[in-house]
Amino acid sequence: MELRDRIGQALKQAMKDKDRNRLATLRLINAAIKDQEIATRGSDDAPALGDAEIRAILAKMVKQRNESVRAYEEGGRVDLAERERSETAVIEEFLPRQLDKQEIDAAIDRAISDVGAASIRDMGKIMGKLKERHAGQMDFGAVGARVKSRLA
Template identity: 80%
Template sequence: MELRDRVNQALKQAMRDKDTSRLATLRLINAAIKDQEIAGRSADGATTVGDPEIMAILAKMTKQRNESVRAYEEGGRLDLAERERAEIEVIEEFLPRQLDENEVTAAIDKAITDVGANSIRDMGKIMGKLKERHSGQMDFGAVGPQVKARLA
């Protein structure tokens, strides 16, 4: 089942269950997907957003909410931080399982071996290979410095 269909099924179920907080988050996800479709339209017609794009949208939404949680906790607004955490849980239901530290290290080593990298100039190839294989499963902002350290 496509990711978009899973989101729509969850939305319908949340409506049936009258789960307002979950419903609000699922509507935000749908709105973000539709915004991406509108932004991608060209003069010749509508463009659909596929699973990779939806995963990128969900990853971005999760990152935004994690930053909000940090800001709310620093500001002493624990009630708002808790609401953001609840939204993160709903969003993460549709993302693939995140790799742990050992799996990330193994993935980096495999990508370096597969690309045949031996200098920092090959970092782009390695990151491309990791994104191809593990899109949505790791934080590439954190992985970049690890790859750089390995190549140095």
């Protein structure tokens, strides 16, 4: 089933279950997808967003909410931080499982060997390979530093 359809089904189910918090989060997801479609609608023949683009939107939403959680906790607003965490949990249902540290290290090692990387100059190739294989499964901002340390 396509990701957009899964989100639509979850939205309908949340309406039936009268789960207000889940419903609100699913509506936020749909709004973010529609916003991106409108932004890319510049050309008349722009295709609808695919699963990869929707996953990127969802990953961005998760990252924003994690940053908000940190800010709310630093500000002593535990109630708002908890709401952000519950939104994150709903969004993450539609993303692939995140890799743990050992899996990330193994993926980095495999990408380095596949590319034949010898120096920091090959970092772009490695990151491209990782994004191709593990889109949505890791935070590439944090992974970049780990790749750099391996190549140094």
